[in-house]
Amino acid sequence: xxxxxxxxxxxxxxxxxxxxxxxxxxxxxxxxxxxxxxxxxxxxxxxxxxxxxxxxxxxxxxxxxxxxxxxxxxxxxxxxxxxxxxxxxxxxxxxxxxxxxxxxxxxxxxxxxxxxxxxxxxxxxxx
Amino acid sequence: xxxxxxxxxxxxxxxxxxxxxxxxxxxxxxxxxxxxxxxxxxxxxxxxxxxxxxxxxxxxxxxxxxxxxxxxxxxxxxxxxxxxxxxxxxxxxxxxxxxxxxxxxxxxxxxxxxxxxxxxxxxxxxxxxxxxxxxxxxxxxxxxxxxxxxxxxxxxxxxxxxxxxxxxxxxxxxxxxxxxxxxxxxxxxxxxxxxxxxxxxxxxxxxxxxxxxxxxxxxxxxxxxxxxxxxxxxxxxxxxxxxxxxxxxxxxxxxxxxxxxxxxxxxxxxxxxxxxxxxxxxxxxxxxxxxxxxxxxxxxxxxxxxxxxxxxxxxxxxxxxxxxxxxxxxxxxxxxxxxxxxxxxxxxxxxxxxxxxxxxxxxxxxxxxxxxxxxxxxxxxxxxxxxxxxxxxxxxxxxxxxxxxxxxxxxxxxxxxxxxxxxxxxxxxxxxxxxxxxxxxxxxxxxxxxxxxxxxxxxxxxxxxxxxxxxxxxxxxxxxxxxxxxxxxxxxxxxxxxxxxxxxxxxxxxxxxxxxxxxxxxxxxxxxxxxxxxxxxxxxxxxxxxxxxxxxxxxxxxxxxxxxxxxxxxxxxxxxxxxxxxxxxxxxxxxxxxx
Ligand SMILES: Cc1cc2nc3c(=O)[nH]c(=O)nc-3n(C[C@H](O)[C@H](O)[C@H](O)COP(=O)(O)OP(=O)(O)OC[C@H]3O[C@@H](n4cnc5c(N)ncnc54)[C@H](O)[C@@H]3O)c2cc1C
Numbered sequence: 001x002x003x004x005x006x007x008x009x010x011x012x013x014x015x016x017x018x019x020x021x022x023x024x025x026x027x028x029x030x031x032x033x034x035x036x037x038x039x040x041x042x043x044x045x046x047x048x049x050x051x052x053x054x055x056x057x058x059x060x061x062x063x064x065x066x067x068x069x070x071x072x073x074x075x076x077x078x079x080x081x082x083x084x085x086x087x088x089x090x091x092x093x094x095x096x097x098x099x100x101x102x103x104x105x106x107x108x109x110x111x112x113x114x115x116x117x118x119x120x121x122x123x124x125x126x127x
Numbered sequence: 128x129x130x131x132x133x134x135x136x137x138x139x140x141x142x143x144x145x146x147x148x149x150x151x152x153x154x155x156x157x158x159x160x161x162x163x164x165x166x167x168x169x170x171x172x173x174x175x176x177x178x179x180x181x182x183x184x185x186x187x188x189x190x191x192x193x194x195x196x197x198x199x200x201x202x203x204x205x206x207x208x209x210x211x212x213x214x215x216x217x218x219x220x221x222x223x224x225x226x227x228x229x230x231x232x233x234x235x236x237x238x239x240x241x242x243x244x245x246x247x248x249x250x251x252x253x254x255x256x257x258x259x260x261x262x263x264x265x266x267x268x269x270x271x272x273x274x275x276x277x278x279x280x281x282x283x284x285x286x287x288x289x290x291x292x293x294x295x296x297x298x299x300x301x302x303x304x305x306x307x308x309x310x311x312x313x314x315x316x317x318x319x320x321x322x323x324x325x326x327x328x329x330x331x332x333x334x335x336x337x338x339x340x341x342x343x344x345x346x347x348x349x350x351x352x353x354x355x356x357x358x359x360x361x362x363x364x365x366x367x368x369x370x371x372x373x374x375x376x377x378x379x380x381x382x383x384x385x386x387x388x389x390x391x392x393x394x395x396x397x398x399x400x401x402x403x404x405x406x407x408x409x410x411x412x413x414x415x416x417x418x419x420x421x422x423x424x425x426x427x428x429x430x431x432x433x434x435x436x437x438x439x440x441x442x443x444x445x446x447x448x449x450x451x452x453x454x455x456x457x458x459x460x461x462x463x464x465x466x467x468x469x470x471x472x473x474x475x476x477x478x479x480x481x482x483x484x485x486x487x488x489x490x491x492x493x494x495x496x497x498x499x500x501x502x503x504x505x506x507x508x509x510x511x512x513x514x515x516x517x518x519x520x521x522x523x524x525x526x527x528x529x530x531x532x533x534x535x536x537x538x539x540x541x542x543x544x545x546x547x548x549x550x551x552x553x554x555x556x557x558x559x560x561x562x563x564x565x566x567x568x569x570x571x572x573x574x575x576x577x578x579x580x581x582x583x584x585x586x587x588x589x590x591x592x593x594x595x596x597x598x599x600x601x602x603x604x605x606x607x608x609x610x611x612x613x614x615x616x617x618x619x620x621x622x623x624x625x626x627x628x629x630x631x632x633x634x635x636x637x638x639x640x641x642x643x644x645x646x647x648x649x650x651x652x653x654x655x656x657x658x659x660x661x662x663x664x665x666x667x668x669x670x671x672x673x674x675x676x677x678x679x680x681x682x683x684x685x686x687x688x689x690x691x692x693x694x695x696x697x698x699x700x701x702x703x704x705x706x707x708x709x710x711x712x713x714x715x716x717x718x719x720x721x722x
Contacts, residue, residue: 107336114344122347 002028002057004068010085013071017103025067027103028060028123031086031094033079034072042076046098049115053100056120073097134182138189140552142203146228147172150190150201153179157212158200164219166585170228171259174587179545204228236364238262240582241380243358243366243526246282247568248558249386250342252575257349259583264378265346266368268357270522273393273400276408279339280353283388283559284568286335291410292430294331296600298322299437303602310639322438324415332411354378360527363551367527382582385533385541385549385556386571387526389519394422398482402493403513406431414489416440417511422479424450426599428516429462433602436471443472443510445479445497447517451599455611458647458666465603465645476500482513521560536562545589547578555582565595596678603645604670608678610662615651619661625652627687627707632719633668634698643719648703650690658687663704673701 005020007013013029020027030053033043041047060066073079073086079097086094091106101109102123110119142148147165151158153176165172177186177199191197194208202209204227209215218224240256242249245267253265269286271277278286306317346353356368361377369375391405404412406427417440421432424446436442444466451459467473477497485492490511497506521539528535534550535541540562547555555578558571573590580586596608609615615624627650632643651662660681665673677685687707695702709715 107333108340110344114348116348118350119344119347122344125343 002060002063002066002068004057004070006070006072008034008072009074010089013069016069020067020069021103024065026062026065026124027067027069028057029069029071029099029101029103031071031073031097031099033097034075043097045112049098049100049112052115052117053098053120056117059121061124069103134185134189135192138186138193141173141175142193142206144552145173145203146170146205148203149174150186150199151176152199155199161200161202161212161215162585162587164215168219168225168228169585170225171583171585173581176587234364236379236381238264238352238378238380240264240382240384240579241266241358241366241378242384242386244282244386244388244558245280245342245353246386246388246558246571247284248282248571248575249384250281250346250575251572252384252386252557252579253351254345254349255576255579256583257351259579261583263350264352264354264380266354266356266358266366268355268370270357270390272405272407274404274408276411278411279336280342280355281335281339285338285342287407287410289568290335290338291331292406292427292434293600294334295327295410295434296430296437296602298327299434299602302438307635307639324438325413327438328411328413358526360531360533363531363533363553381553383531383554384575384578385523385526385554385560386558386575387522387560389521389559389566391515392518392520393515394479394517396479396481398484398493399479399515402482402484403515405515409514416514417490418509419443419512419514420445420495420508420510421514421516423516423518424448424452425516425518426451426454426601427519428514429466429601430599431514431516432471433466433600436466436469437602442470443474443508445474445477447478447500448476453611454599454605455607455649455662455664456613458605458607458649458664461645461647461666462599462601462603462605466601468642468645469602474506477506480505485509519559519566523560546581547574547590564592565597567595567597570595594678594681596674598671598674600671603666604668605664605666606670606674607662607664608674608681609660610651611664612649612651612662615653615662619653619655623653623655624661625654625658625687626650626711627652627709628711628717629703629707629709630717630719631667631700631703633700635668646700648707650687650704650707652687660685660687660690665701665704667700669700677701677704 005016007016017027032046033041035041057068078084086092093106096111098115099109099111100115147170149161149172151174162174177183187197190201194201196211198211200212202215209218239261240263242253242265245265249265253263257263267280269277284290302322305315305320308315309317343353354368356370358366358368360366365377365379367375367377391407393399409431419435419440420443421428422445428444432442432444450463474497477499480496480498483494485494493510493513495508495510495513523535523539523541531554532551533554541549541556541560542562543549543556547557549556557574557578559566564570577588577590594609596606598604598606610618612626629648630644631646631648633646646667649664650660652658653661663677690704693705695705709717
């Protein structure tokens with residue numbers, strides 16, 4: 001089973017991945033728009049892709065060594081700001097939500113439409 | 128028809144290799160009917176248009192020998208003769224046709240299509256084929272350069288060709304723009320503006336990294352198997368694939384496409400491989416090359432020299448004979464002259480003799496000995512970096528072509544027919560490896576897509592290799608479409624041509640007070656054919672953007688009077704094409720002196 005963590009915002013994200021990194025975990029990160037109190041998201045694509053990703057977690061190789069971090073990036077206003085930390089941090093450089101990536105591989109992201117059931121495994125390819 | 132194949136074998140092979148084979152003529156309505164039938168049944172079928180080859184009669188004679196039928200259409204399913212249009216429709220109406228097609232007794236292979244080489248052509252072909260539900264694999268493997276440089280999926284254009292070179296050209300143009308900005312009133316101190324080579328390389332390589340990854344994701348989403356291994360033919364249906372760790376697997380496939388591209392040529396002189404780099408190393412070089420010698424006069428040589436000079440390096444180009452072989456020579460000379468004015472030095476009619484290392488380092492220093500091709504006298508000079516750009520060779524000599532029986536020319540190029548087919552019927556070749564075709568990315572892509580459409584989509588559309596526009600991204604850019612003046616003279620005769628030309632002073636060049644007669648345009652027309660434009664040439668800013676639309680017009684048969692009837696967009700440079708009125712033969716002045 002892949003262990004899952006939910007974090008909110010950049011600072012929480014960073015401290016969580018730093019901690020998991022020390023444990024030598026392969027950290028699969030999913031970045032989505034925030035949900036409100038009743039669970040509605042401002043990002044419709046995120047809502048569509050979340051179950052696709054959750055389903056794929058079942059097929060992840062060496063699951064015991066993998067951690068899944070679900071990160072809510074913030075509200076719409078914050079996200080649309082081009083200078084927000086998720087977009088500018090050199091280890092992330094996000095361009096859209098939802099984004100799925102393994103921590104430490106900023107050039108290998110699946111963004112929005114690229115997140116598909118039969119594509120997600122590419123993140124775990126060795127070559 | 129495929130080369131080195133006699134007609135009998137050719138016809139037999141077509142019948143044997145294709146589940147549904149239709150011999151047809153482009154003008155025959157019954158043939159169209161049969162093709163429409165197979166299209167509507169959504170079964171792949173191969174068409175041979177016998178009226179599109181020189182030996183039509185011979186082929187029909189062979190068909191007669193085999194089937195007793197000389198007319199077209201002449202249809203075969205799984206090697207069995209069906210007959211003409213009526214017989215085929217009858218077989219279909221009686222419900223016999225589809226079962227015959229589906230009862231494929233043919234051998235099963237691991238893949239329907241294996242593409243060797245994941246560059247411009249290979250990726251396009253594989254994705255297109257997978258779109259038809261075919262089982263497709265693409266092998267891509269990069270052998271590191273002698274310096275150890277290597278790169279990711281996508282081939283030459285993305286990694287060590289079009290993309291990095293245009294971005295670095297842009298970097299150099301921006302440097303120039305900063306200087307021009309002063310003339311327009313910007314308070315910039317152009318002297319203190321300096322480029323960081325490392326930062327430029329990092330930015331360019333980051334973008335390339337994202338493209339490499341994007342291709343991998345695309346292949347995965349389209350269900351194309353990507354194998355990061357080096358492919359070698361074992362026979363015409365089997366290859367060996369060896370990965371970086373030496374692990375080997377055998378793969379069989381019904382069809383193959385060869386698209387392994389080219390790599391830079393090294394001259395056979397001491398020190399070339401040991402101490403020189405090529406364009407394969409330059410775009411990811413971790414240190415600024417410093418004082419640089421570029422050897423060669425290909426577009427790759429001049430473009431590299433151009434942007435290196437543009438970012439402020441001391442650059443010399445060693446040229447054996449002419450600039451830009453194959454391009455319009457009047458313009459090639461103008462490009463050289465402009466680069467020289469821009470501070471790039473030329474050693475003309477010199478060839479390299481040896482390269483010695485003086486000091487190691489990043490960059491180190493090298494001593495280059497060159498020899499004059501005219502007097503034989505030798506010169507020596509020190510440089511930090513020597514870039515070889517004397518040409519590129521197809522890397523087809525190490526892929527086991529002989530095991531598959533694929534014929535290749537001595538220089539590694541593979542002869543193909545108009546269907547991009549080699550002499551072995553299930554093996555095709557596109558892109559830079561195909562003989563006598565323009566070596567350009569969009570050509571490779573178009574050929575790849577159309578080939579897969581024909582192989583798996585029932586299409587008969589062939590790639591049109593004529594009228595391909597192109598651009599040389601030297602500091603002063605040059606684009607053209609159609610023939611150079613030399614080839615036009617050869618093809619139509621000098622007397623049958625009217626050449627219209629003009630110097631051009633771009634508006635954006637006026638304020639910085641750049642020369643008013645450096646940029647140049649030329650339209651070559653055929654007097655015997657209503658002054659149809661057979662060659663269009665543009666030397667000036669944004670050359671690629673200017674030529675693309677005119678290339679479409681030329682595809683539609685553009686004539687000089689249609690150019691004249693076109694209204695320009697003012698103020699632009701491209702509008703000059705609509706007001707060309709000085710012919711070369713008149714000797715009239717083309718000098719520009721303002722509005
Ligand atoms: C410096 C430079 C600048 C260029 N600029 C332009 C430009 O501005 N515009 C333009 O249109 N064209 C340009 N070109 C040309 C363009 O890059 C090529 O025409 C194009 O890449 C050809 O595509 P291809 O599919 O034939 O081969 P390639 O793109 O070269 O791909 C072949 C691939 O096959 C791989 N391979 C080789 N052997 C094997 C094997 N046995 N097994 C598996 N894989 C193998 C290679 O490593 C490579 O990845 C430029 C080229 C260079 C060198």
